[in-house]
Amino acid sequence: MIELKDVSKTFTLHNQGSAVIEVISDVSFAVAPGECVALTGASGAGKSTLMRMIYGNYLTQAGEIRIGGLDIVRSEPRDIIKLRRDVLGYVSQFLRVVPRVPTLDVVAEPLRALGVPADEAQDRASALLTQLNIPERLWSLSPTTFSGGEQQRVNIARGFAHSYPAMLLDEPTASLDAANREVVLSLIEDAKARGAAIIGIFHDEAARTRVCDREIDVGRFTPGIAA
Amino acid sequence: MTPLLSVQGITKRYGAHIGCADVSFNLYPGEVMGIVGESGSGKSTLLNCMAGHLTPDAGQVVFDTRTDGPRDTITMSEPERRMLGRTDWAFVHQHARDGLRMGVSAGGNVGERLMAVGERHYGDIRDKATDWLGRVEIDASRVDDRPTTFSGGMQQRLQIARNLVTGPRLVFMDEPTGGLDVSVQARLLDLLRGLVRDMGLSAIIVTHDLAVVRLLADRLMVMKSGRVIEAGLTDQVLDDPQHAYSQLLVSSVLQV
Numbered sequence: 001m002i003e004l005k006d007v008s009k010t011f012t013l014h015n016q017g018s019a020v021i022e023v024i025s026d027v028s029f030a031v032a033p034g035e036c037v038a039l040t041g042a043s044g045a046g047k048s049t050l051m052r053m054i055y056g057n058y059l060t061q062a063g064e065i066r067i068g069g070l071d072i073v074r075s076e077p078r079d080i081i082k083l084r085r086d087v088l089g090y091v092s093q094f095l096r097v098v099p100r101v102p103t104l105d106v107v108a109e110p111l112r113a114l115g116v117p118a119d120e121a122q123d124r125a126s127a128l129l130t131q132l133n134i135p136e137r138l139w140s141l142s143p144t145t146f147s148g149g150e151q152q153r154v155n156i157a158r159g160f161a162h163s164y165p166a167m168l169l170d171e172p173t174a175s176l177d178a179a180n181r182e183v184v185l186s187l188i189e190d191a192k193a194r195g196a197a198i199i200g201i202f203h204d205e206a207a208r209t210r211v212c213d214r215e216i217d218v219g220r221f222t223p224g225i226a227a
Numbered sequence: 228m229t230p231l232l233s234v235q236g237i238t239k240r241y242g243a244h245i246g247c248a249d250v251s252f253n254l255y256p257g258e259v260m261g262i263v264g265e266s267g268s269g270k271s272t273l274l275n276c277m278a279g280h281l282t283p284d285a286g287q288v289v290f291d292t293r294t295d296g297p298r299d300t301i302t303m304s305e306p307e308r309r310m311l312g313r314t315d316w317a318f319v320h321q322h323a324r325d326g327l328r329m330g331v332s333a334g335g336n337v338g339e340r341l342m343a344v345g346e347r348h349y350g351d352i353r354d355k356a357t358d359w360l361g362r363v364e365i366d367a368s369r370v371d372d373r374p375t376t377f378s379g380g381m382q383q384r385l386q387i388a389r390n391l392v393t394g395p396r397l398v399f400m401d402e403p404t405g406g407l408d409v410s411v412q413a414r415l416l417d418l419l420r421g422l423v424r425d426m427g428l429s430a431i432i433v434t435h436d437l438a439v440v441r442l443l444a445d446r447l448m449v450m451k452s453g454r455v456i457e458a459g460l461t462d463q464v465l466d467d468p469q470h471a472y473s474q475l476l477v478s479s480v481l482q483v
Contacts, residue, residue, distance in 0.1 A: 011467075012469070013474070014470070014471030014474050014475075015471060015474055015475050015478065052466070052467075056460060056463060057460075057462050057463055057466050057467065058463065058466065058467040059459075059463060059467050059469065077445065077446045077459055077460045078255050078258060078445075078446075080460055081258075081445050081460070096441075096442075098413070098416050098417050098420055098442050099413035099416070099417070100413050100414060100417050101417055112424065113424065
């Protein structure tokens with residue numbers, strides 16, 4: 001489902017003496033449907049960078065990243081937009097929303113973008129918010145004023161609203177208590193069971209061993225560290 | 228899929244000075260594109276060339292019309308272009324006063340565009356105007372008031388209602404949230420996003436506010452000295468800018 005072939009990335013900082021930083025070189029791996037792969041490595045090894053490259057958020061200088069057949073390194077923006085709407089989900093560490101939009105609509109939005117009718121999308125959103133223990137009295141409020149853990153759970157609810165065939169999870173269990181962590185892990189297990197290909201970053205080792213089938217050490221691909 | 232708007236090689240000079248040079252892109256139905264750059268970078272010139280307010284020195288602006296398919300709007304006749312401006316196109320000015328008739332009531336401002344496309348039944352026009360005022364969160368009791376009695380934010384929302392009442396397919400926006408205070412900006416962004424999703428609008432938004440484009444635009448073009456120096460997915464251009472000037476632009480934003 002997700003396939004990386006000889007992928008490399010450099011940052012050129014034009015305004016800081018044109019410094020060129022090689023972040024990642026020659027990454028190749030594949031993730032099959034129903035499989036969850038963990039990216040590991042020390043802080044700064046390039047885990048999040050690699051994940052953002054797969055999402056098309058960072059440009060990739062060389063190689064191929066195929067998701068469901070589409071090579072996102074060479075795709076037009078509109079193809080990537082469509083891919084993100086239908087196929088590729090991403091739960092980042094930060095919630096980014098239009099101010100004033102109620103939590104329920106924030107969570108329902110990915111479904112609305114797919115053309116799901118408003119009431120059906122809201123039902124799904126309500127179910128997820130309930131499951132993630134966000135009290136109903138908060139649903140009509142904008143999540144911008146919520147606590148860190150609540151925002152993280154809203155973000156997860158939003159990421160799991162649509163059953164994406166491929167998902168990227170950046171620290172989904174960070175800043176969650178034990179009960180909510182359990183809910184998130186079961187969401188991930190359900191997604192695997194329905195055949196989603198998942199790439200995740202987990203600092204929580206117990207979570208990683210429970211949901212992930214394999215680990216990929218990103219440090220291996222970091223020039224300078226590997227050498 | 229046929230692009231809704233296909234812009235090819237648009238160039239506009241002001242004497243020896245370059246307004247914008249050799250700009251090309253395709254915009255597809257339902258897409259929102261942002262254009263950013265410092266003042267004087269040519270973004271408003273480009274927008275005005277595309278919308279038919281300025282005549283470019285070179286290039287084509289091909290629009291997929293409802294009746295005749297793709298047509299170059301630069302070479303079409305003035306009445307045809309004006310008709311497009313009243314029906315399938317909308318233009319939201321930075322200063323609401325430029326896009327409104329200040330001496331006519333709020334309802335009249337919205338109704339005028341309906342009359343321009345042939346609506347004649349006064350009751351229907353008034354109902355539609357009131358409906359649109361509600362959608363942009365202007366109280367129905369203000370329908371007979373002149374925009375001169377409105378606040379800046381209300382005028383901007385009225386301008387949006389006036390533009391969208393005829394169900395356009397393409398909206399040009401020049402700094403739609405410029406000069407508004409932050410709470411009004413948030414309301415307007417929320418409104419615009421809902422309209423883009425529910426009506427399937429395509430839009431081209433010129434702004435210098437990177438937070439606005441991040442929330443509204445799918446794609447982004449960065450302009451400098453009249454040229455497009457970088458283009459791509461909005462979040463990609465903002466998070467991993469490639470060109471020296473884009474990097475400077477993104478890194479210069481103050482964090483709140």
